[in-house]
Amino acid sequence: MKWSELSIHTTNEAVEPISNILHEAGASGVVIEDSEELTREHPDRFGEIYALDPDEFPQEGVIVKAYLPVTSFIAETIEGIRQAVHQLTAFDINTGRAEITVSEVHEEQWATAWKKYYHPVKISQRFTIVPTWEEYTPVASDELIIELDPGMAFGTGTHPTTVMCLQALEKTVNPGNQVIDVGTGSGVLAVGAALLGAAHVHALDLDEVAVTAARENVKLNNTHDRVNVVHGNLLDTIEAPGDVVIANILAEVIISFTDDALTAVKPGGYYVTSGIIGAKKEDVKQALIASGFVIDEVMMMEDWVTIISKKPL
Numbered sequence: 300m301k302w303s304e305l306s307i308h309t310t311n312e313a314v315e316p317i318s319n320i321l322h323e324a325g326a327s328g329v330v331i332e333d334s335e336e337l338t339r340e341h342p343d344r345f346g347e348i349y350a351l352d353p354d355e356f357p358q359e360g361v362i363v364k365a366y367l368p369v370t371s372f373i374a375e376t377i378e379g380i381r382q383a384v385h386q387l388t389a390f391d392i393n394t395g396r397a398e399i400t401v402s403e404v405h406e407e408q409w410a411t412a413w414k415k416y417y418h419p420v421k422i423s424q425r426f427t428i429v430p431t432w433e434e435y436t437p438v439a440s441d442e443l444i445i446e447l448d449p450g451m452a453f454g455t456g457t458h459p460t461t462v463m464c465l466q467a468l469e470k471t472v473n474p475g476n477q478v479i480d481v482g483t484g485s486g487v488l489a490v491g492a493a494l495l496g497a498a499h500v501h502a503l504d505l506d507e508v509a510v511t512a513a514r515e516n517v518k519l520n521n522t523h524d525r526v527n528v529v530h531g532n533l534l535d536t537i538e539a540p541g542d543v544v545i546a547n548i549l550a551e552v553i554i555s556f557t558d559d560a561l562t563a564v565k566p567g568g569y570y571v572t573s574g575i576i577g578a579k580k581e582d583v584k585q586a587l588i589a590s591g592f593v594i595d596e597v598m599m600m601e602d603w604v605t606i607i608s609k610k611p612l
């Protein structure tokens with residue numbers, strides 16, 4: 300099969316919303332090439348020197364690459380993406396140049412392009428994410444390994460919003476808890492919650508591709524007895540409140556359902572929200588407080604914010 304490779308040259312702040320637009324347009328996998336990666340300190344990964352090739356990174360800004368199967372509708376799809384990216388400026392998101400370039404690649408190239416960026420990575424005190432195609436031996440006895448094949452869904456586990464969510468789960472999930480994962484993507488957070496001892500995790504996503512990927516990852520990690528993954532919009536499929544509810548979606552979406560979220564959390568339970576760019580932090584905090592949550596902790600990584608809030612007893 301032939302694939303179109305779309306490259307969008309943009310800013311760090313626009314990576315997440317543009318990735319979402321690309322997924323919604325049917326993109327199969329998103330690769331992020333960030334110019335800052337080249338200048339960041341790279342620890343050797345578990346003894347192996349992890350060298351980056353400057354030819355694969357832009358000189359400034361970020362390139363978001365996505366892969367779309369070549370069909371007769373490809374021109375319309377690309378035009379739709381162009382318009383959606385343009386509309387992000389209405390949400391005060393600086394998209395930078397937002398230049399879109401398109402080239403054709405073959406299936407084998409796509410598979411390699413996708414996989415060469417992901418390696419085992421320790422992302423919190425206890426969690427290490429290991430792509431299914433890599434070998435890894437745990438280094439600590441209490442280490443929790445999440446095996447992941449991101450496939451075509453969002454959630455390689457290494458995006459700052461996901462990393463902070465896993466760290467937040469480490470702080471909030473207790474053995475025996477009921478957890479709800481809104482917008483599960485690859486299922487990484489649902490698996491993480493189950494590994495922390497949650498008795499049950501209800502994971503959902505609006506995107507059928509994510510539901511399939513999440514189910515596969517849940518099984519891969521032997522958590523299918525505790526995690527169910529369903530297709531659904533926000534909290535529509537929730538039957539009982541959770542001890543911890545987590546939503547790594549865009550700030551605009553989080554703000555739209557804070558009242559419903561309060562109902563979905565047990566008194567004394569936690570609501571973890573992520574996917575929030577720095578500029579939207581106060582708006583999300585205000586919406587959470589207005590619905591009755593109490594802010595417990597605000598975490599930041601790069602320009603991303605994760606808020607842990609609590610429902611009063």
Ligand SMILES: C[S@@+](CC[C@H](N)C(=O)[O-])C[C@H]1O[C@@H](n2cnc3c(N)ncnc32)[C@H](O)[C@@H]1O
Pocket residue numbers: 452453454455456460461464481482483484485486487488503504505506509531532533547548552574
């Ligand atoms: C940023 S990704 C997060 C994936 C994963 N939870 C993680 O932390 O890596 C957001 C996910 O939310 C899903 N999503 C977006 N809008 C949604 C909605 N209204 N209801 C349910 N899921 C939604 C998307 O399909 C996507 O998989």
